[in-house]
Amino acid sequence: MDAIRGADVVINCVGKHYETKALTNQKNFPYLKYVTNFGFTETHVTVPRTIAEVAAELDVKQVSECVSECVSECVSDCVSE
Numbered sequence: 001m002d003a004i005r006g007a008d009v010v011i012n013c014v015g016k017h018y019e020t021k022a023l024t025n026q027k028n029f030p031y032l033k034y035v036t037n038f039g040f041t042e043t044h045v046t047v048p049r050t051i052a053e054v055a056a057e058l059d060v061k062q063v064s065e066c067v068s069e070c071v072s073e074c075v076s077d078c079v080s081e
Contacts, residue, residue, distance in 0.1 A: 001054055009062045010055045016043050 004010055021034040048065055055063045 001058065004051075004054055004058055004060060007055075007058075007060055009064065010051060010060050011064045011066060012048055012051050013066045014043060014047050014051075015066075016040070 016038070019036045019039045022037040023032050024035050025031065026033045052063050
């Protein structure tokens with residue numbers, strides 16, 4: 001919340017093209033297993049919703065969501081307004 005407090009604009013540039021995985025231990029062979037640690041739902045639904053809710057709670061006037069292909073255009077549009 002401290003990162004958003006006092007802001008006029010919040011720009012969410014969090015996104016991904018693939019789900020990230022992490023190695024975890026397991027008791028049986030092969031003893032290591034890949035599990036998804038941050039999936040598409042967390043990245044593209046949960047995180048943006050949380051950012052928007054916190055921004056609304058802190059009376060931020062504008063919240064923008066950027067997709068990775070056009071981050072620089074999105075940021076420059078938000079800054080120029």
